[in-house]
Amino acid sequence: MSETTNILVVGIGGQGVMTATEILAEAAIALGHDAKKTEVAGMAQRGGVVSSHLRFGKRVLSPQITPGTADILLGFEAAEGMRWRHMLRPDGQALMNVGRLTPPVVDLGLYEYPADPVASVRAAGTRVVAFDATSIALGLGEIRLGNTVMLGAISSYLPFPAEVLEAAVLKRFATRKPALLELNRRAFAAGRDAAANASAEELAAAVAG
Amino acid sequence: MATASSMIPAPAQSRLFMSGNDAVSRAVWDAGVRVAAAYPGTPSTEMLEVLSTYPDIYTEWSVNEKVSLEVAFGASMAGSRAFCAMKHVGVNVASDALMTLTLTGVKGGLVLAVADDVGLSSSQNEQDSRTWGRFAHIPVLEPADSQEAYDFTLAAFDLSERFQTPVLLRLTTRICHVKALVTVGERKTYPAAGFTKESTRWVMVPGHAARRLPLLFEREKALAVASAESALNFIDDGSDRRVGFIATGPAAMHVREAFPDAPLFKLGFAYPAPIERLREFAASVDKLVVVEEIEPLLENELKAAGIAVSGKDILPRIGELAPNVLKPAVAGLLGETLPASQVAAPLPVFPRPPTMCVACPHLGVYYTLSQVKNVTVAGDIGCYTLGAGHPWNALDACISMGASMGMALGLDKGRGEADADRRIVAVIGDSTFMHMGMQGLLDIVYNRGNVTVLLLDNRAVGMTGGQNNPGNGRDIHNNPAPQIDFESLVKALGVREERVHVVNPYELPTLFKRLREETKIPEPSVIITNQPCVLVQDYQPKSPFMVEEDRCTGCGSCVDIGCPAIHVTRRDTVQKPNGKEVARSFVRIETAACTGCGLCLQPCAPKAIVPAAVAAKVHVLQQH
16 A cells, blocks of 8 residues: 555444544544545435545645545445445455445436446456445344444454554444444454455456356 | 433544544644634535534533634633534625634634635535635635645634634635545643733724734734745656746645646645745746635735746636646647547436425425515525526525525515515525524514514434534533524514414425415514424324325325435326327336325325335335
8 A cells, every 4th residue: 555545434424434533533643643534524424425535644735635546446236335435545445334225316227226336346457355235233232333233344354453443433332332342243243254354255256267 | 413421532643534624623622722712604614513523622512603603712712722614605794703813813822714615515505715815914824635625724823823823724615525535633632712802902992903004014924924834835846847846735646646747835724825935835846826715815925926827827716626627738738749648528416405304394395485486485494495497496596605595675675566466585594594694684673674584493414414503402412401492583583473373294285274374464574384304303204105106196295395215217298188188297206205294195185105005115224
């Protein structure tokens, strides 16, 4: 990775995209990096598109990630991952939740939901690690664990140890909601495992294919 | 949301990850400001929200931006440092006060932070608030990141008191909503100096104002000298002198990123600009580009001073600037060609516009409006502007806060023959009504307009995150406050008692009946809906519903409500006995999202929507 690491976190309002990016930033800052985080989220609360930019490194100037320069794309929703794929650099890594949230414009029949967002992103030449963060979160008993699952998934792809990110996640809950500490620890591990498994499968398929 | 208790501010020298809004708030507190006021508006809202959590400072949500500026001005006359924050369009409202308080000048330091929504993330227009600095002859400071937002706010208070002028702190979305590291300082206190009676200073009648005018221009000259000497304006030099840049605000960051070796004159104290220093800088580079968001204000001033510059001739006039916007523009200026872009085109994905929330009380209103024939709906600013979208398409105009009232009256008075039977409806939210709608309703009453007003009282400033207002009986700290009664208010404005109705917007037949009746009666009427925003504390969720699959006939009527918890599972078309093809949409309800408002049950003829047998929602977290 270049001197500045660019991470784009995308999803829809209410999924915890901004909080997840904030935690990623806290981890980078804890390691002594300069960091800037930005998003356009004026209407995020209304189920609209949210894209949160995190840049960290020695010194960060512009807060926005230039299209085609993101190192990692973390997609909280399948079609949203697809929507922002062009932001990745040519050899960038997409990490995509396959969970879908259809907006009213799709339910009204005005637009079609893409048949297979992950396949579309791969067909465009991007490396994708895809997993079902929504089901993992529900399996742990709470949809809101989804953003911790997503952070677990990205933790092995960062230019710093996964434990630093895990510590940043757990620090939040240790002070604010200690009762949720253990559940988030499990969600983080489950996300990390899911990404590792998906990555291994992708590799096996590539070798076989 | 503001909380009732104050937080303990981080100690001086703390290095904090702060948004520009957070940083301004901390600086306002550190500057010893005693009074701060605002009306919420994206991207400015968090400044007052955060300030309200600091101790030893009076903060308020004002009813509109003009009042907030007047409150700040009053505090300044009393000798207190005062602060006021608003979004760009707020200044349009506050400008009447601004354009004369610039004449009186201030006593306690007064800083007006204006957040320009460059790129229109959540606004009805894009405007460059730096224009007000020129118009009102007041200094404009333009920070480029959170640390500068902190530092410049402190500098603004000093400048304000030194020159007895209000100071405009110009922020943009990429300052307000960008988080970066900030080192904060020590709080100082400035006791109020007290009000001094001085009518020639504070009472702006023509005779007094005429004597203040020359002082205004002397002040502006003195400010130009201060700008030339200011450390906020400096050269960040570079070795590649083919192109030099003059940049303000976040644009300076983009320049530095795109052209690391170019000489950059970074303007922080950007109006009045230090023209002679800029002229010297111009002479030191081959070509000069001014990089500013939005209008070519500085560019035109430099051109007027005879300095050759490029600017909006090569850069976009609209939207945000960024390194990838600057690079090709400057390459073109140098006659260079950049290597072919490696950036891929976006993959095609449906749009995902903002939607109304699950169970939002506005859903019932717009569903009903979409069922009424021959109606024109003058709309207003808030979540309910979304009524213009699918599936309702039931809002026909929206320009500015409170404008629904005047537009509706004009639509009535200006109607042609073809529209003789057209029903004119105005839709306005509670906060917007108190902000700037009340006067419009008074005008409708006074001038005998044939308008039906739907006053959507959801007891919050919903769009900006549910801030309190005089309609919900809570102040900025969430403490009890006097509560306005809308029914009495509209009657006091002259709407006849029989023409005022309070309706539960979840009761569709009642709402429809009232709307149909009132739009037929040729006089002003007001229908007040009385259910809270689902995002505020007053909202009480109920048990969710589900769809019994075998009973759903695919009629799609529930889909017309527009609730995001209703999803279509499959579609088909069938041929009716008369040969006509009918499209069917079979649905399910996302039970985990449904809060049981019951709106979708009402148009469901086969009664296929029933209480969810076993709540599928997993409540693990609720034990904690």
